[in-house]
């Protein structure tokens with residue numbers, strides 16, 4: 001996947017291939033007390049391409065079992081590698097009927113498309129045949145992400161024929177082609193999209209449970225309205241899944257923290273795992289002892305299960321794993337509990353900008369993902385935006401626990 005997603009990456013393959021070896025896992029458990037591991041099963045390539053991945057995982061599962069580490073088979077969610085599935089029509093469409101790219105070489109798939117639903121159900125079913133403890137579906141969101149320029153919002157979700165038909169059947173109306181959060185039809189579309197995705201989550205969870213396996217999917221936590229942005233409802237996910245796994249950029253070393261999630265963590269009926277990145281994937285060197293200490297300390301204070309990113313670090317341009325042999329068991333350290341600031345955007349001319357995004361957004365994304373210079377420029381901009389530290393002047397006191 002690293003080879004597909006990035007341009008000519010240098011990869012320490014020997015290091016990556018050792019990830020599931022007994023000495024590495026033993027050390028990880030000794031240092032970090034690992035209880036659960038999310039292990040590679042399907043990254044959205046064809047079955048033929050993934051054969052060696054299936055075999056690799058099957059051979060290594062015993063190493064996890066010996067150490068009593070639960071395994072969750074990673075299944076790519078609502079996007080697939082386009083070239084490896086181009087004979088199928090699983091794809092989301094934008095307002096102009098174009099495919100919607102999702103990183104380089106991949107396109108978004110529609111949760112309302114019966115063929116894709118069947119594909120994903122089969123994938124969960126086949127993962128359940130392995131001696132894993134659970135199945136985890138990553139990148140679980142519905143179609144395009146919106147750009148919010150309140151009260152307007154750019155095109156989001158999917159405009160394929162299946163979505164159009166289903167929306168008409170449910171509401172008697174056409175799918176909206178312009179979005180204004182003050183309008184009933186936009187709100188009806190937000191609800192329709194969320195219900196569709198949560199229904200799919202329920203079906204996948206039922207398959208896993210029928211095999212006695214746990215089920216989970218990823219939840220992006222960017223402080224935004226998840227129903228509008230991703231089509232997910234955290235309350236429903238908590239009811240459907242055996243745990244919640246939040247991914248965000250709130251690593252305390254990046255000047256942020258997870259204290260705004262304190263109440264959600266306390267009220268969740270299922271365990272909450274949080275994986276906080278310092279920067280986008282592949283953009284920084286491995287976590288230091290201090291980085292690990294910060295995550296550990298915050299997880300103890302807030303009561304969540306810390307999920308440590310173990311791979312996809314880069315040093316001098318080479319991709320490698322976290323080296324557990326250089327680490328000590330974490331100790332408690334102080335960190336800033338200043339609350340993160342709101343990220344709502346409000347601009348003059350928001351309606352016109354939204355129109356431009358709807359018209360040209362997909363073309364722009366194609367260029368951004370497929371051409372190195374565009375990618376470099378926008379990667380830099382996104383890094384600056386996502387790693388912006390919280391403003392220190394707000395809420396100087398820690399959030400109550």
Ligand SMILES: [Zn+2]
Pocket residue numbers: 092093110111112113158159160161162163164
């Ligand atoms: Zn659709």
